[in-house]
Amino acid sequence: MKDETACSVSSRLSGVSALSTTEQEKGRRVMKCGAGIVLLAVVCGCGGPKELQRVTPDSVVLAFGDSLTAGTGAADEESYPAVLSKRLGCRVINAGIPGEITEEGTARLPALLRQHKPQLVILCHGGNDMLRKIDDMTLTRHLRMMIAASQATGADVVLLGVPRPGLILKAPAFYGELAHEYGVPYEGQSLPEILSSPTLKSDMFHPNAAGYLKLAERLTVLIKQHAQ
Secondary structure: HHHHHHHHHHHHHHHHHHHHHHHHHHHHHHHHHHHHHHHHHHHHOOOOOEEEOOOOOOOOOOOOOOOOOHHOOHHHOOOOOHHHHHHHHEEEEEEOOEEEHHHHHHHHHHHHHHOOOEEEEEEOOOHHHHOOOOOHHHHHHHHHHHHHHHHHHOEEEEEOOOOOOOOEEOHHHHHHHHHHHHOOOEEEEEHHHOOOOOHHOOOOOOOOOOHHHHHHHHHHHHHOEEEO
């Protein structure tokens, strides 16, 4: 009787052990499958920027920003939007307001989107926020809102990185991160390089005519590279 009981207990324990092993194996398979799905999602989310609609003579481009867009430091016809218009062969609206911060830009942009219905928005904003020591979280939130508002109308967006004032000029990392998040082409080298060159700037914060020309040329290349 004792032997039978021991055998029965042993059999049940063996069954539990076998079941546990089976369940463990299933768990490992599920984990592998889940890891594969996560990896696939990561890979799919790490692609480059979306292609831009091809610019034609009928296209409307909205250059939106502050004094860097307005062309402070050069004549009106030497601003980067004016030069870019000639390079692209289409209308480029200069919607730059000197001294504007991103909070003000966020409030101003929707009306311009409704009015002009641009195919492409070039966003160059944030320099005045940094000069006024407005925190990066606030600046980033406003940039995000402007990108989203533009894309909601069907417009493409190109983002320009503005350098943080300092001895070594460099656009903060959040510009590139936002470009990646929204899948938009990003130019983060031009303004730091231009404003680091005495021959390309009119003062500490603004390019001269040669600097704006260089910026327009870089944007022309970027836009054409990403066109469908």
